[in-house]
Amino acid sequence: MTLTTTLGELLGQWRGENRLWLDPDNPPALSETTALVESIAQDKFVTLRYTWADDGNPQDGLLLLGAESDDGSVQAVWVDSWHMDRVQMQFWGAVGPDGVVSVAGSYAAPPGPDWGWRIVIEPRQGDSFRLLMYNVTPEEEEQLAVEAVYHPV
Numbered sequence: 001m002t003l004t005t006t007l008g009e010l011l012g013q014w015r016g017e018n019r020l021w022l023d024p025d026n027p028p029a030l031s032e033t034t035a036l037v038e039s040i041a042q043d044k045f046v047t048l049r050y051t052w053a054d055d056g057n058p059q060d061g062l063l064l065l066g067a068e069s070d071d072g073s074v075q076a077v078w079v080d081s082w083h084m085d086r087v088q089m090q091f092w093g094a095v096g097p098d099g100v101v102s103v104a105g106s107y108a109a110p111p112g113p114d115w116g117w118r119i120v121i122e123p124r125q126g127d128s129f130r131l132l133m134y135n136v137t138p139e140e141e142e143q144l145a146v147e148a149v150y151h152p153v
Contacts, residue, residue, distance in 0.1 A: 003067040003074050006099040007046040007121065010037045010129055014150035018052040024143050029054065033148045035131070048121070050131070050148065054082055063119065065101065072096075076103045078119065083133075089117060099123050104136070113138040127152050 014035040019028035031053040038047050045066040052059050061080030067073060076091040078084065093103030101121040106114040116136030123129045133146035 002070045002072065003046065003065060003095050003101065004039065004043055006095050006101060006123060007037060007048075007065065008039065008043075009123060010048075010121075011039060011046075012037060013153040014129070015153050016128075016148055016150040018146065018148040020052075020054065021143070021145055028147075033150070034153075035148070035150050048131070052148070065103070067095075074101060074103055076105075076119070078105070078117075091117075091119065093118075106136075116140070118142065 014037070016033050018031045018033035021028045033050055033052040035048060035050040039045070040047055045064060048063040050061050059080070059082040061078065061083070063076055063078050065074055065076045068075070072095045074093045074095060078089045078091060089105045089107060091103035091105040093101065095101050102118065104116055104118045106116045109115045115138060118134040118136055120132040121129060122132065128149060128151050131146070131148040131150065132144065134142040135145045136142050
């Protein structure tokens with residue numbers, strides 16, 4: 001399955017609930033979220049723009065996804081007003097046979113080694129999708145950091 005085939009089914013406006021885990025041992029912070037999925041550059045790229053809130057403070061982000069070919073490989077660039085501040089992160093990954101898009105990147109965590117971040121877009125039956133974000137330790141242990149479930153507007 002290709003990127004544009006998978007995400008083409010998600011084009012449009014969405015709303016849902018965002019869960020943010022700052023500590024996996026505590027309950028997540030909840031907020032409303034919106035998303036807009038669009039194709040750009042003559043359907044060669046897909047953008048996923050989203051909004052959410054941290055303790056009532058509005059936040060937003062953008063994920064730009066593209067594929068060099070139809071082999072399922074994906075590249076992405078991510079920015080988020082809260083998670084990334086003024087830095088963009090680059091990702092590489094793939095579209096799985098089930099249509100799930102998974103991309104991974106890394107970020108500096110001085111004075112220690114870099115940490116990873118993985119973003120998953122999971123189309124679901126019944127006109128919804130999930131946006132999942134995982135923090136990945138240097139030992140490659142994943143911890144769910146964000147789960148947003150979207151439904152069409």
